[in-house]
Amino acid sequence: MNDSTQFDAARQARRITEQAVSWYIEQQEPLSERQRVAFLNWLRASPRHVAEYFAVAQMHGDFKAAAALKTITAEQLVEQAGRDNPVVMFPLMGPAMRKEPAPRTGRTHRALKAVAGVAAAVVMAWLGTDYWRASRGNIEQMYQGDVASVRSLTLPDGTLVQLEQGGAIHVHFDGRYRRIEVVRGNALFDVGKDAKRPMFVSVGGHVLQDIGTVFDVKRDAGGDTLTVISGRVRVLDAPASALKGMDLPLLDGVVVADLTAGQQISMGATQVGTKQPAQIAKVTAWLPSEIRFQHETIGNVARRFNAYTSKPLVIDNATIADERISGIFHANNPQAFAAYLATLPDVRVIDESDRVRVVASNQTAIKADRL
Amino acid sequence: MREKHGAWSALFAEKGATLSKYFLRRVSHRWDAQDLVQEVYLRLLRIGPDDAANIRSPEAYLFTVAANLVKEHAVLRQQQPLGSDELDQVVEQLVAPTNVEADMDSALRSERLGVLIDRLSPKCKAVLIMHYRDDMSYRDIAECMSISTNMVKKYIVKGLAACRQRMADYE
Numbered sequence: 001m002n003d004s005t006q007f008d009a010a011r012q013a014r015r016i017t018e019q020a021v022s023w024y025i026e027q028q029e030p031l032s033e034r035q036r037v038a039f040l041n042w043l044r045a046s047p048r049h050v051a052e053y054f055a056v057a058q059m060h061g062d063f064k065a066a067a068a069l070k071t072i073t074a075e076q077l078v079e080q081a082g083r084d085n086p087v088v089m090f091p092l093m094g095p096a097m098r099k100e101p102a103p104r105t106g107r108t109h110r111a112l113k114a115v116a117g118v119a120a121a122v123v124m125a126w127l128g129t130d131y132w133r134a135s136r137g138n139i140e141q142m143y144q145g146d147v148a149s150v151r152s153l154t155l156p157d158g159t160l161v162q163l164e165q166g167g168a169i170h171v172h173f174d175g176r177y178r179r180i181e182v183v184r185g186n187a188l189f190d191v192g193k194d195a196k197r198p199m200f201v202s203v204g205g206h207v208l209q210d211i212g213t214v215f216d217v218k219r220d221a222g223g224d225t226l227t228v229i230s231g232r233v234r235v236l237d238a239p240a241s242a243l244k245g246m247d248l249p250l251l252d253g254v255v256v257a258d259l260t261a262g263q264q265i266s267m268g269a270t271q272v273g274t275k276q277p278a279q280i281a282k283v284t285a286w287l288p289s290e291i292r293f294q295h296e297t298i299g300n301v302a303r304r305f306n307a308y309t310s311k312p313l314v315i316d317n318a319t320i321a322d323e324r325i326s327g328i329f330h331a332n333n334p335q336a337f338a339a340y341l342a343t344l345p346d347v348r349v350i351d352e353s354d355r356v357r358v359v360a361s362n363q364t365a366i367k368a369d370r371l
Numbered sequence: 372m373r374e375k376h377g378a379w380s381a382l383f384a385e386k387g388a389t390l391s392k393y394f395l396r397r398v399s400h401r402w403d404a405q406d407l408v409q410e411v412y413l414r415l416l417r418i419g420p421d422d423a424a425n426i427r428s429p430e431a432y433l434f435t436v437a438a439n440l441v442k443e444h445a446v447l448r449q450q451q452p453l454g455s456d457e458l459d460q461v462v463e464q465l466v467a468p469t470n471v472e473a474d475m476d477s478a479l480r481s482e483r484l485g486v487l488i489d490r491l492s493p494k495c496k497a498v499l500i501m502h503y504r505d506d507m508s509y510r511d512i513a514e515c516m517s518i519s520t521n522m523v524k525k526y527i528v529k530g531l532a533a534c535r536q537r538m539a540d541y542e
Contacts, residue, residue, distance in 0.1 A: 017532045018528065040415070043429065044412075044418075059535050067502075069482075074501055
C-alpha cells in the first residue's frame with residue numbers, strides 16, 4: 001500500500017465513522033420513511049458500515065460513563081469554550097489598550113495567574129527561546145517587506161508572518177499583550193499560542209484578536225479585507241469604552257459576523273461588509289508558489305503550508321515537530337507534504353474532516369500503557 | 372416478530388454497548404466478531420425490496436439480526452446454550468451482564484474516552500459533557516453556549532466521531 005492510498009484509506013475510515021455517528025444520533029427521534037430507506041441502504045452499502053455502526057453503538061454506551069467522570073463544572077466549560085473564540089474588535093481602539101490590566105479571568109485568580117505567568121516565563125527562558133509554542137520574548141520593532149520577494153518572519157512567540165513586498169508591520173510584545181499593527185500591504189498571520197498574552201492585530205480602524213488561527217489581512221485604499229484561512233474569527237462592533245479596558249466579556253452581544261475557515265469580509269472605516277466564501281487560492285496568490293526550507297523543523301514547515309489551506313496540518317507530537325528537514329514543495333499541495341511525512345519512520349498521518357493530524361506511529365501504544 | 376422491534380429499539384438505544392460487549396464476549400476472538408458482522412451484512416443484503424419497505428426500525432432490525440446470529444453461533448460452537456429461543460432470555464443476559472472481565476474492559480474504555488474528550492476543542496468538549504453528563508437537551512446547551520441547536524448537534528456528531536476514530540487507534 002503506497003502512501004497516497006494509505007492517506008485515502010484514513011480519509012475513508014473517517015467518513016464512515018462520521019456517517020455512522022450521524023445515523024446513530026438520528027435514531028434519537030423516529031426516522032421518516034425516507035430516512036429509514038436511506039439508513040438501510042447505507043448499512044447495505046458495505047460491511048464496514050455495519051461494523052462501524054456496532055462500534056459507534058458500543059462507544060456511545062461508554063460515553064456517558066466517561067463524561068460522568070469529569071468534574072469540571074458547566075460554567076467552567078462554557079467559559080473555556082468562550083475563550084476559544086478569537087475576536088475581531090471594531091472599530092479603532094487606538095493606543096488605549098496599552099496599559100490596562102487583563103480583566104478577563106477576573107478576581108482572585110489574577111494574582112495567581114501573574115505568579116504562574118512569571119514562573120512560566122522563567123521555565124521557558126530556561127528551555128530556550130526557540131521553543132515556538134511558549135517562548136515569551138518582548139519586542140518592539142518595525143518590519144518592512146523585502147523588495148524582491150515575500151518575507152517570512154518568525155516572531156519570538158512563534159507567530160509566523162508572511163509579509164508582502166512593500167508591506168510593513170509594527171510589532172509590540174510586552175508581558176501582557178502581543179500587538180501587531182498592519183501598517184500597509186498584505187500580511188498573513190499564523191498566530192502562535194500564548195494563552196496568557198492575547199494577540200491583537202490592528203488594521204486601520206479594526207482590531208483583531210486571535211488565538212491560534214491563520215488569517216490574511218489586506219490593506220487597501222478601497223478598504224481592508226480579512227480572510228480566515230483556518231480556525232475561527234469573530235468580528236465585533238465594540239464601544240470604545242469596552243476596547244479601552246480590553247474587557248472581552250463586555251463585547252458580547254455586538255457580534256457583527258462570525259467567520260470560519262474559508263470566509264472573507266471587507267472592513268470599511270465605519271462598517272463591515274457581509275461575509276462571503278473566499279477563494280483561498282486567490283487570497284494567497286501573493287504568497288510564493290513554492291515552499292523551500294533548509295534544515296527547518298517539521299512543525300514550522302507544516303505551519304507554512306497552513307497559510308494556503310483551510311484544512312491545516314497539525315503535528316501532534318513534539319519529537320516529530322522538532323525534527324529538521326530540507327526540501328522544496330508546491331505550496332498549494334499540502335497533501336504531497338503530508339504524504340512525504342508519512343514516509344518518515346514512525347510517523348503516521350491521519351486525515352480528519354477539518355485537519356490532517358501527524359502523530360507518531362507508537363503514540364497510541366504509549367498512551368495505552370500509561371492508562 | 373415485527374411488534375418486537377419497538378421494544379428492541381428502546382432496549383438498544385439504552386443497551387447498544389452491552390450488546391456489542393455481549394457480542395465480543397460470546398465469541399472467542401475478534402475474527403469471529405468480524406465474521407458475524409459479515410454475516411449480518413449478508414442478511415441485510417438478502418432483504419427483498421418489499422420487506423425493506425416494511426421494516427419500521429432498521430436499527431432494531433439490525434440488532435435483532437445480530438442477536439439471533441450470536442445465538443446461532445453459540446449453538447454451532449456448542450457453547451453454553453442460551454436456554455430457549457425467546458428474545459426475553461437474551462434481554463436478560465444483556466441487562467445483567469455477569470462477566471467481570473467485560474466490565475473491566477468497559478471501565479478501561481471509559482477512562483481512555485475520558486482522555487480523548489479532554490483533547491477535543493473546548494466547545495466540542497463542553498457540548499458533549501453537558502449532554503452526556505448533565506443530561507442537558509440540545510436546546511438548553513444551545514442557550515448556554517449562545518449557539519444554535521443545529522450547531523450543538525454538529526458538535527456532538529463531530530466529537531463522537533473524533534473519539535471513535537481515536538478509540539479505533541487503540542484496537
